[in-house]
Amino acid sequence: MSLPLTEEQRKKIEANRQKALARRAEKLLAEQHQKPAQSKQGPSQNLPRDPSKSGSHGIFFKQQNPSSSSHGDQRPQNPHSFPPNTSEQAKGMWQRPEEMPTACPSYRPPNQVTVAGISPPLANSPPGVPSQQLWGCELGQGHPQASLETQSTPFANTTHEPLAKVKNFQETAASSSGQPPRDPELEARMARPSTSGQNISGSVMPRTEGRLQQKAGTPLHRVVGSQQGRCIRNGERFQVKIGYNEALIAVFKSLPSRSYDPATKTWNFSMTDYGPLNVKTRKWSFLLEEYSKLMERVRGLPQVQLDPLPKTLTLAFAAQLQKTSLSPVADIPEADLSRVDSKLVSSLLPFQRAGVNFAIAQRGRLLLADDMGLGKTIQAICIAAYYRKEWPLLVVVPSSVRFTWEQAFCRWLPSLNPVDINVVVTGKDRLTDGLVNIVSFDLLSKLEKQLKPPFKVVIIDESHFLKNIKTARCRAAMPLLKVAKRVILLSGTPAMSRPAELYTQILAVRPTFFPQFHAFGLRYCGAKRQPWGWDYSGSSNLGELKLLLEEAVMLRRLKGDVLSQLPAKQRKMVVVAPGQINARTRAALDAAAKEMTTKDKTKQQQKEALILFFNRTAEAKIPSIIEYILDLLESGREKFLVFAHHKVVLDAITKELERKRVQHIRIDGSTSSADREDLCQQFQLSPGPAVAVLSITAANMGLTFSSADLVVFGELFWNPGVLMQAEDRVHRIGQLSSVSIHYLVARGTADDYLWPLIQEKIKVLGEAGLSETNFSEMTEATDYFSKDSKQQKIYNLFQKSFEEDGNDMELLEAAESFDPGSQDTGDKLDESTLTGSPVKKKRFEFFDNWDSFTSPL
Numbered sequence: 001m002s003l004p005l006t007e008e009q010r011k012k013i014e015a016n017r018q019k020a021l022a023r024r025a026e027k028l029l030a031e032q033h034q035k036p037a038q039s040k041q042g043p044s045q046n047l048p049r050d051p052s053k054s055g056s057h058g059i060f061f062k063q064q065n066p067s068s069s070s071h072g073d074q075r076p077q078n079p080h081s082f083p084p085n086t087s088e089q090a091k092g093m094w095q096r097p098e099e100m101p102t103a104c105p106s107y108r109p110p111n112q113v114t115v116a117g118i119s120p121p122l123a124n125s126p127p128g129v130p131s132q133q134l135w136g137c138e139l140g141q142g143h144p145q146a147s148l149e150t151q152s153t154p155f156a157n158t159t160h161e162p163l164a165k166v167k168n169f170q171e172t173a174a175s176s177s178g179q180p181p182r183d184p185e186l187e188a189r190m191a192r193p194s195t196s197g198q199n200i201s202g203s204v205m206p207r208t209e210g211r212l213q214q215k216a217g218t219p220l221h222r223v224v225g226s227q228q229g230r231c232i233r234n235g236e237r238f239q240v241k242i243g244y245n246e247a248l249i250a251v252f253k254s255l256p257s258r259s260y261d262p263a264t265k266t267w268n269f270s271m272t273d274y275g276p277l278n279v280k281t282r283k284w285s286f287l288l289e290e291y292s293k294l295m296e297r298v299r300g301l302p303q304v305q306l307d308p309l310p311k312t313l314t315l316a317f318a319a320q321l322q323k324t325s326l327s328p329v330a331d332i333p334e335a336d337l338s339r340v341d342s343k344l345v346s347s348l349l350p351f352q353r354a355g356v357n358f359a360i361a362q363r364g365r366l367l368l369a370d371d372m373g374l375g376k377t378i379q380a381i382c383i384a385a386y387y388r389k390e391w392p393l394l395v396v397v398p399s400s401v402r403f404t405w406e407q408a409f410c411r412w413l414p415s416l417n418p419v420d421i422n423v424v425v426t427g428k429d430r431l432t433d434g435l436v437n438i439v440s441f442d443l444l445s446k447l448e449k450q451l452k453p454p455f456k457v458v459i460i461d462e463s464h465f466l467k468n469i470k471t472a473r474c475r476a477a478m479p480l481l482k483v484a485k486r487v488i489l490l491s492g493t494p495a496m497s498r499p500a501e502l503y504t505q506i507l508a509v510r511p512t513f514f515p516q517f518h519a520f521g522l523r524y525c526g527a528k529r530q531p532w533g534w535d536y537s538g539s540s541n542l543g544e545l546k547l548l549l550e551e552a553v554m555l556r557r558l559k560g561d562v563l564s565q566l567p568a569k570q571r572k573m574v575v576v577a578p579g580q581i582n583a584r585t586r587a588a589l590d591a592a593a594k595e596m597t598t599k600d601k602t603k604q605q606q607k608e609a610l611i612l613f614f615n616r617t618a619e620a621k622i623p624s625i626i627e628y629i630l631d632l633l634e635s636g637r638e639k640f641l642v643f644a645h646h647k648v649v650l651d652a653i654t655k656e657l658e659r660k661r662v663q664h665i666r667i668d669g670s671t672s673s674a675d676r677e678d679l680c681q682q683f684q685l686s687p688g689p690a691v692a693v694l695s696i697t698a699a700n701m702g703l704t705f706s707s708a709d710l711v712v713f714g715e716l717f718w719n720p721g722v723l724m725q726a727e728d729r730v731h732r733i734g735q736l737s738s739v740s741i742h743y744l745v746a747r748g749t750a751d752d753y754l755w756p757l758i759q760e761k762i763k764v765l766g767e768a769g770l771s772e773t774n775f776s777e778m779t780e781a782t783d784y785f786s787k788d789s790k791q792q793k794i795y796n797l798f799q800k801s802f803e804e805d806g807n808d809m810e811l812l813e814a815a816e817s818f819d820p821g822s823q824d825t826g827d828k829l830d831e832s833t834l835t836g837s838p839v840k841k842k843r844f845e846f847f848d849n850w851d852s853f854t855s856p857l
């Protein structure tokens, strides 16, 4: 351990360091004087000043390398460097006034609230107004190429200018400088079409005028030697990105909310009098309400060009921009929901109620992007019900959840007559038959012609399905959404990899924000011009995009944000499409149902019929299960478990996942103990999307899959204890999230009886304190089918068969030996199960593993 330095030693070291810095400064200065052509701004601006002339007040300069890209070459900074004196300033170096005391890089002004992790409010802002809108302003060093950027580059209301024109402009700009722009971002910015026509070099120029100049080849916007900068929304402030300009600094300093942040720019001021300085972000930032004032003042500086914020932003934040006092932004008002069914309103969790308030404050146009399982459905139904006078309502959903939506409407809106709900099942159905019309994305594109007169209220579930503007579903939906009065988009994953995916959803909610994708791409997708065209796959100004979305488009809460309001497990019954049961399977199911209810059948015969019914149910559900899994994957569900019971179902699922090259593991009765653990670990550690395909009877115990928080039951099983154990593979120690459980239930199958049976059993166990009691509460209605006398008979048989002691075994054995004399539906999923075409006979085992059920691992 070394001894601490004495005061004298420290002083000596500091003095030596200052000398070294001074020598370095001189050297650099000399070097830069030898290369004057490299910088139009004057190379000496880049240098630390001579410390011998500094006095005790520190200013540190850290400049971009004049020949670097627009992002600049970040030279190492020295917080103990000093500002230049006045004579140096005249040479291009500049000096902080004497009120600037010694630099303190680690200083962070007290009581500053960093909003969205970006900029702090001002030192002179009154305390206690954390929600006020502030703007950040970034002051950059002059970039030699920046002075070539003679065109202002606002974004809103952009009309995409032809590339040829852009090219001409670039050529003009480049040739006038004697060197071509090398920075791709700079190139992109130069190529940006002018929108508002506002030129911050001292005049406001109509865009037509700008174009004329361009045609004439002499850009009028251009002020030789001027600096060009731009405004960027960041945090609750806006930033100004621009090179150094003394007059501009004076303007900045005249605004009470300014702060300078040297991390991204060049100067590091001493901070006693520079309270708002944020050493981390190195940005000048201002209050939103100072924006107009700043822009106005900057217009009077001929040597400064400053791109304004895009018009979209000034519109979105109009209220804050026009504010004259530093009053906090008003809270979202509580909506009057007296017109909505009280059952629904009283069921809303507090955060869901806040979501509805937000939606109504946004006049019914929003992207509700809550995490999966947070109850977007109930919120969407409530919002839509608030605008019930404007119905008929259109609900566009992935086809696998059409009937789940129908159930949800029945559950939450008792005032809605179920006959008024129209689920569109085929291309021949009418889209406008109901008061509530539920249609899949794919059918919507087929029924496009029926969309007139347009719906005024539209819900789009899993709205990221519209992310690709070129798809038929998107082309069908966009015109509809543009004219709808209320647009409620729902998605837990609005963008999965890049901001470009958000464009159509933003356009749907706010058609005026970015009518042209190019403007959006330039601003937020880091658009780069490539030899083959524009590349919009990147990202840029994400902080600003986030704020814009939060202000005017999107509401997103993560599970972690509202965990205290959520149950540990959220169960959902998903009614899968009965339309997918082919005629042959339907006939087999009906025959089995008939057997069960025929009077002259023995008990054993009835039981066999029941088993057959159960097995046929598995066969019938395969396409729906697979469709649901694929929809989940398309929706961005990264990791989840799928439980099934019959081997044929497990086979079909794994086969499809293989075909789609989705990473997955499978554990069934044939999996050895050693492999089970390995596979489990493989799934747990897998970084990307992965599906665990598991047998209900073979994998319901002893395994931990806590890296997932979603469990799908493709099939039901009569023993709720087994189901709950299976659920707990995910809901266990190590699980930090609320767990979602989806039970896929097919109408007209054994599920009609198994589902109520399971709930009945759980209720009984719950009442005896042996199980949770809220199983039924958190799932949709159990009476989703009306029991006629025949159905009641079957239900009774199910109840009896599955409740008598020892019957489990008997049922399983019977099923084990069952040979339907049918095809392996898993093998023929695409050709036969979906289309009903004839297939070859093949024996198959319905139960994946008998041994593991009788002696689970």
Ligand SMILES: Nc1ncnc2c1ncn2[C@@H]1O[C@H](COP(=O)(O)OP(=O)(O)OP(=O)(O)O)[C@@H](O)[C@H]1O
Pocket (backbone or CB within 6 Å): 347, 348, 349, 352, 370, 371, 372, 373, 374, 375, 376, 377, 378, 491, 492, 570, 571, 572, 573, 777, 778, 779, 780
């Ligand atoms: N306030 C509530 N009261 C009772 N049940 C609720 C409530 N909110 C949500 N649920 C139930 O929680 C489950 C999940 O809700 P929902 O399917 O709407 O979530 P989601 O956000 O749409 O999820 P995903 O993104 O996975 O589709 C459903 O079974 C739903 O009925």
